[in-house]
Amino acid sequence: MQFTFHYWLQNSEGEVVDTSQGGEPLCLQKGSGKIVQGLEEALIAHNAGDKFEVLVPCEKAYGPLKEDLVTRFPLTMFDQVENLNVGMMFQTGEGKDAQVVKVVHIDDKGVIVDANHPLVGLDLRFQVELISKEG
Known part of the structure; x- marks a missing residue:
């Protein structure tokens, strides 16, 4: 059909x-x-x-939200990013492994990104x- x-x-x-x-x-x-x-x-x-x-x-x-797709990374992984802020989106990987993640929280312990669909x-x-x- x-x-x-x-x-x-x-x-x-x-x-x-x-x-x-x-x-x-x-x-x-x-x-x-x-x-x-x-x-x-x-x-x-x-x-x-x-x-x-x-x-x-x-x-x-x-x-529903998949908690295993919400991950904390050290701030140092984002050293090259200017004006890092909540809401920014990044593509990780390439080709079939490509994934879009969204920054959902930033604090002195690191950056939390969410790879769930928006x-x-x-x-x-x-x-x-x-x-x-x-x-």
């Missing part, structure tokens, strides 16, 4: 944090793993031409326009 759709993703404050608006609609195969489970389930349940809203619980989105632990609200559904 293939879906073609536009979407608007809102955070808990109602702000749009991601959208296909202004670009091409997404065209994805069922089971591709490129969208969260809860959104795929909603697409399966609707018909081409439907416009709908779906609230995807975190368990069917990016899941939307982990959150329920996600999507507005969807299902353009076509084939197969």
